[in-house]
Amino acid sequence: MPAIDISSVTKQYATERALDDLTLTVERGEIYGFLGPNGAGKSTTINLLLDFIRPTAGEVRVFDLDVRADSLEIRNRTGILPEGVDLYDRLTGRQHVEFAIESKGADDDADALLERVGIGDAAEQKAGGYSKGMAQRLTLATALVGDPDLLILDEPSTGLDPNGARRMREIIREENARGATVFFSSHVLGQVEAVCDRVGILRDGSLIAEDTVEGLREAMPTQTRLRVTLDRIPDDSAAALEALESIDGVSSVTPEDRTLVVACEDRAKTTVLHTVEEYGVTVEDFETDESSLEDLFVAYTSDDSNGAQVVR
Numbered sequence: 001m002p003a004i005d006i007s008s009v010t011k012q013y014a015t016e017r018a019l020d021d022l023t024l025t026v027e028r029g030e031i032y033g034f035l036g037p038n039g040a041g042k043s044t045t046i047n048l049l050l051d052f053i054r055p056t057a058g059e060v061r062v063f064d065l066d067v068r069a070d071s072l073e074i075r076n077r078t079g080i081l082p083e084g085v086d087l088y089d090r091l092t093g094r095q096h097v098e099f100a101i102e103s104k105g106a107d108d109d110a111d112a113l114l115e116r117v118g119i120g121d122a123a124e125q126k127a128g129g130y131s132k133g134m135a136q137r138l139t140l141a142t143a144l145v146g147d148p149d150l151l152i153l154d155e156p157s158t159g160l161d162p163n164g165a166r167r168m169r170e171i172i173r174e175e176n177a178r179g180a181t182v183f184f185s186s187h188v189l190g191q192v193e194a195v196c197d198r199v200g201i202l203r204d205g206s207l208i209a210e211d212t213v214e215g216l217r218e219a220m221p222t223q224t225r226l227r228v229t230l231d232r233i234p235d236d237s238a239a240a241l242e243a244l245e246s247i248d249g250v251s252s253v254t255p256e257d258r259t260l261v262v263a264c265e266d267r268a269k270t271t272v273l274h275t276v277e278e279y280g281v282t283v284e285d286f287e288t289d290e291s292s293l294e295d296l297f298v299a300y301t302s303d304d305s306n307g308a309q310v311v312r
């Protein structure tokens, strides 16, 4: 039985179709990264899971429970880090966590949770004086109350510094190791790449790709950035550049002094090196960078793309 089962869901606002026949399943124990550009429909999906809004069509189930009929039970078993943290300025960090513990009927130790998210020393401080990152950490602490079966994190790294983001990733892994399913939305790709079992990419309310990070990479023609360092600039550098640019599979060539940066498909690498040497220069060194998830994300979601067939 999946932890999250979204089946043919459409959400239509007055003029805006936020979700268009979305089907998405997250298995129990998975860490699922929900990626998409601004306005893709990520928050709408999360709000449907929590019954904050209702679908125009389709069905949403969490732990095989109906989100409409059983929303209380679902919320009780779920820890939520919503987009846009909403704290009570006059309550301290500890009071926030104690309130969450009481609401869930849990028996966590508030101080231990605050320590865990790295703001133990600010427990007595009023949340009104918290920085953005501290507020985010406090909200995470409240989401962890009661060892939830499902953690829903909407853009969890917002406002966090690199240490905070690392702590967030560690906590996601720890919670998952304890048995929790984690569903988190992001457009910070490093976060997703580092921790997710699977990634779904949402665009204009539809899932346009879903796979492991490795699987998504393999589905794309491998784009390589080749850095070729020459012993000197070729005498006829303009002709050399033109020859390189006309190689099948090469998308761009940028000279940087004696180094050429060539964006190309994997298969074109050898031809690039041979072509350079035809211009009387010697290749002293070359290195390649694999396309990052960032490149993939841009490829999948940029306006001039049509999903899986594109490269950047």
Ligand SMILES: Nc1ncnc2c1ncn2[C@@H]1O[C@H](COP(=O)(O)OP(=O)(O)OP(=O)(O)O)[C@@H](O)[C@H]1O
Residues within 6 Å of the ligand: 013, 014, 016, 017, 018, 036, 037, 038, 039, 040, 041, 042, 043, 044, 045, 083
């Ligand atoms: N209450 C609403 N009324 C009308 N349109 C809405 C409403 N909420 C969201 N939308 C629209 O639905 C679409 C999806 O919005 P949503 O907030 O789910 O995207 P998102 O992927 O979470 O974006 P972001 O990364 O910017 O938070 C957007 O076009 C948005 O303008």
